[in-house]
Amino acid sequence: MTVFDDRTDAGERLAAELDRRDIEADIVLGIPRGALPVARPVADALEAELDVVVARKMGAPDNPEVALGAVASDGSTWYNDDFVERIGVSDAYLEEVSTEEADNAREKADRYRDATALPDLENKRVVVVDDGVATGATAIACLRQVRDADPAFVVLAVPVGSPRSIADLEGDEADEVIALETPRNFRAVGQFYRDFGQVTDEEAIEYLDRRG
Template identity: 80%
Template sequence: MFDDRTDAGEQLAAHLERRGLEAELVLGIPRGALPVARPVADALDADLDVVVARKMGAPGNPELAIGAVASDGSVWYNDDLIARLGISEAYLEEVRTNEAENAREKASRYRDGADLPSLEGQRVVVVDDGVATGATARACLRQVRDADATFVALAVPVASPRSVDDLEAEADEVIALETPQSFRAVGQFYRTFGQVSDDEAIAYLQEDS
């Protein structure tokens, strides 16, 4: 159990330091990851930035993730669910295009219009406040991998065991402090788990490391 996202970030940072993990760049997934990612970036003496993805919702059920797409168009599809629901290629393309544009707009807002730094040859740690289905994390990891990072890790305070197994195919290393079998939702492992506003999240990016 974590007190809040900052506490989770400090515990995660200490764990990564003990492991001797090295990285040049830490990428938080907005918005909730930024309070977690800030202590991690500070501990690793790494720059902090964001990687943004949007969930792709099923027809008539936007909360049901049939995939996710990152700001550069990198996409992950839940092929089994798409087949089971009989979702058309036209729908997939429409929702992918729309959500990729939403992700690009969000990334631009967080970076004040600047582009993501070059990841080529970089050691990158992607951080989130927790992983439930892992849909957005998959798309984010694919964007980092497609940008030719030399090493890609995902680090989170808590994750469902099933998602960790799935995400290990997307990263060089997946690090989760807790993988409880009783996992139902990320928030159940935080005493305080309120919404993080865009302004709050951006403030973490602007702190000096």
């Protein structure tokens, strides 16, 4: 089982795998904040523009860390329907939290670029990068926003992910899903990094301006 030194190491290994598979991209989209150090080496290796696609997790009423789903900056939403039904979340709460987190996602997108909207992705080859996939909620919301922009091809590329979530994402959400590791003992993304410290908005934005 691979343990990555940090997000940059993970990005370099991910870039090597994409190169091995002959993946080409017109644009790489990182999911802020933690994906930007991973996405920078990928964009450099693919000689592609680096930008962001933003989504926010929608937390459960009594435990905000547990994802009911996620919503992207354009309002693209994914709900974990089985979980929502199991805990009995009201429609009113879902509407409230989705509206609030969509606003938060738009504000974050505005911090990372001059406009909230994604760049033009029509007929583009797009690689979406995250630092790992646990529930897959934010990845799904981001991928749906990207797919709505009518790209030619969409790849989700991550260093590590939950086997179940990666399998779910390999369905209709992306044309191809590449995960370097899908360990059976997966509990959290951070367990597969020696250094998994928080990335600030300021640090993440620096990666958008930096070329390797």
